[in-house]
Amino acid sequence: MTALAPQDRPESRTSDSPSPAPPSAAPHERSSPLSRVGGYLGLLLVILVVALPLYWILISSLKERPDIYTVPVTWVPDPFTAANYSRVGTGVAFTDYLRNSIIITTVLTVVEVTLGVLSAFALAFLRFPGRSLVLLFVIASLMVPNQVTVISNYALVAQLGWRNTFAGIIVPLAGVAFGTFLLRNHFLSLPKEIIEAAEMDAAGPLKMLWRVVLPMSWPTLIAFVLITIVTEWNQYLWPLLMADDSSTAPLPVGLAQLQDTAGLTNWGPVMAGTVLTMLPILVIFLLLQRHMIKGLTAGAVKG
Amino acid sequence: MASVTFQEVTRSFAPGERPAVDRLDLEVQDGEFLVVVGPSGCGKSTSLRMLAGLEPVTSGRVLIDGVDVTGRRARDRDVAMVFQSYALYPNMTAGENMAFALKNLGVSKADISTRVAEAARVLQLEDLLDRKPAKMSGGQRQRVAMGRAIVRDPKVFCMDEPLSNLDAKLRVSxxxxxxxxxxxxxxxxxxxxxxxxxxxxxxxxVAVLRAGQLQQIGSPTELYERPVNTFVAGFIGSPSINLIDSVPVRDGRAVLTDSLQIPVPGAAGRAADRVTVGIRPEGADVVGAGAGNPGDAGRLPVRVARVERLGSETFAFVDPVGLVAGSTGRADHLVFRLDKRLDVREGSELVLTVHSAEVLVFDAAGSALS
Structure with missing residues (x-):
């Protein structure tokens, strides 16, 4: 991914830059000052709703215990303290949970992306009997809330003797209905002629996927990877039911554990643990989001 | 190199609907350049795609070099296609685009580079081999698409309107x-x-298709001079042929005006009540002032409604004077090509002399009479 994307960047930028300019310029000129103020107010409201809880987590993790509960609230920690962060490590086996989270998220992401790409490719490009039925199944499974299947999954996994194992946590979570659906729709939006050209050029299915389809799909694929990483990193209910201790439980379960051990009113270490849990995801997001650019099909077809 | 044969090939998209291609019979000789032409929706692209293997055949057979390829996949037919939109791989350079098929076919690396270099030389693409499609002009992309087809040295080239995205000047070259x-x-x-x-x-x-059915196939001159029906006559030639419907037949002659009477060929034609007469825009000359009078045989007096000057030639859109009752021109006006030196103005009256040997006569159903 990283090897390919930088090559693609400059040309997509050059081809894209002239086109977005006029639409963004036009409404700006037309809008009245009043509606512009309204627009900024709306933006501000959204930022507050999103950023305020995050900011609250951050400052709470840096406050001393009594300061968290002061009324009126203090928006800047006084004094700053990093003690909560060191308490995270002593309260629970934080590194164990982190390791488990990395294992579970990595395996699930690899499995889900592989399955998602392959199944979407089959549903989009291969002709086989029952194709629409399979698609219908995939979409139908999107409609079922995960919680509904928890009990039957639990019974099955326990029967297999997979309780408190990574297999028990990972296998039931590895279904990819959403990824299949997302990628299939994206594949269908690719110019049909290019797929046909590859067919005429004697490209087999795997070569077509790897050399023709995926190079035009990185932005969608990376978006899917990101969504998958975030979802799996934040998995709580199923790992909570499956894992008994820090040998398999991921971070969200560990955080809940931390709340129990630190005491129900001691939010400082919990908030510090939350910040530490968010950090890896934030880094991954920052690394990946610059590859989520459009315009990879620039120059492929005309008209 | 190979011959191509369509045998009763039909493609219908939905049962009950008119097939997109209806029992097409076509024979393309080895090395021949066949142009399939027709208005949009006539089934010409569908026919081509059936030959390429991109479209399934509902019934009938497609043969390449005498071998039935109807059930074969596109990649097993040894056919190369140039798409209207070029369909280049955006992530590959021009060179990689051309080499892709050869790589897939397992051609050796050395062989690939010689063949790509040769194709690039022929198409003057040498300087562009390392460039990606996004950084090329439309004409360059078109040439890469051609190159991708010729490096393979296939049995058959399929080209689907490869010039329609180029500007007028580039299209001609x-x-x-x-x-x-x-x-x-x-x-x-x-x-x-x-x-x-x-x-x-x-x-x-040239093969002319209409509503999925082959109308006529022949050399360009044949199609122009001896079209089998009014559709082919109207489609080939620009500006279109002047068609005049419901012309009465008297004594074996189609009577347009008192002075202009065209002999109707064939016994069936002479027995017909009314026919359609077609006169090409270049099928009449202006009679110089004082040369004979408007009543002479073969003369057609007209009134000019509109004049289009193209520089090298002039087209006059005219209304005939004294057209026999019941006959109507299919278009609003008749159009004739005139010498550019002629001073023609809107509203002026001209006398044309029609070359009656070049006039085409069709029966009421539109089929040519001969």
Whole structure:
């Protein structure tokens, strides 16, 4: 991914830059000052709703215990303290949970992306009997809330003797209905002629996927990877039911554990643990989001 | 190199509907350049795609070099296609685009680079081999798409309106390039277009399709001079032929005006009550002032409604004077090509002398009489 994307960047930028300019310029000129103020107010409201809880987590993790509960609230920690962060490590086996989270998220992401790409490719490009039925199944499974299947999954996994194992946590979570659906729709939006050209050029299915389809799909694929990483990193209910201790439980379960051990009113270490849990995801997001650019099909077809 | 045969090939998209291609019979000789032409929706692209293997055949057979390929996949037919939109791989350079098929076919690396270099030389793409499609102009992309087809040295070239995305000037030069290239390579080519100029100038033979049915196949001259029906007559030639419907037949002659009477060929035609008469825009000359009088045989007096000057020639849109009752022109006006030196103005009256040997006569159903 990283090897390919930088090559693609400059040309997509050059081809894209002239086109977005006029639409963004036009409404700006037309809008009245009043509606512009309204627009900024709306933006501000959204930022507050999103950023305020995050900011609250951050400052709470840096406050001393009594300061968290002061009324009126203090928006800047006084004094700053990093003690909560060191308490995270002593309260629970934080590194164990982190390791488990990395294992579970990595395996699930690899499995889900592989399955998602392959199944979407089959549903989009291969002709086989029952194709629409399979698609219908995939979409139908999107409609079922995960919680509904928890009990039957639990019974099955326990029967297999997979309780408190990574297999028990990972296998039931590895279904990819959403990824299949997302990628299939994206594949269908690719110019049909290019797929046909590859067919005429004697490209087999795997070569077509790897050399023709995926190079035009990185932005969608990376978006899917990101969504998958975030979802799996934040998995709580199923790992909570499956894992008994820090040998398999991921971070969200560990955080809940931390709340129990630190005491129900001691939010400082919990908030510090939350910040530490968010950090890896934030880094991954920052690394990946610059590859989520459009315009990879620039120059492929005309008209 | 190979011949291509369509045997009763039909493609219907939905049962009960009119098939997109209806029992098409076509024979393309080895090395021939066949242009398939017709209005949009006539089934020409569908026919081409059935030959390429991109479209399933509902019934009938497609043969390449005498071998039935109807059930074969596109990649197993040894056919190369040039798409209207070029369909280049955006992530590959021009060179990689051309080499892709050869790599897939397991051609050796050394062989690939010689063949790509040769194709690049022929198409003057040497400087562009390392460039990606996004950084090329439309004409360059078009040439890469051509290159991708010729490096493979396939049995058949399929071209689906490859010039329609180029600007008018480039289209004319590329038209000649493609025709020359095809002659040099000698590869059997099926070329689909809706542009009748391309059809007339490029092909050894031209097939005219309408509503999924083959109307006529023949050399460009044959189609122009001896169209089998009013559709072909109207489609080939620009501006279109002047068609005058419901012309009464008297004594074996189609009577347009008192002075202009065209002999109707064939016994069936002479027995017909009314016929359709077709006069090409260049099928009449202006009679100089004082040369005979408007009542002489073969003369057609007209009133000029509109004049289009193209620089090299002038087109006059005219209304005939004294057209026999009941006959109507299919278009609003008749159009004639005039000498550019002629001073013609709107509203003026002219006397034309029609070359009656070039006039085409069709029966009421539109089929040519001969």
């Amino acid at each position: 590329t038209r000649a390039e493609i025709a020359n290239l095809q002659k040099r390579l000698g590869t059997t080519t099926v070329y689909v277009t809706h542009d009748q100029t391309e059809a007339m100038t490029m092909g050894d033979r």
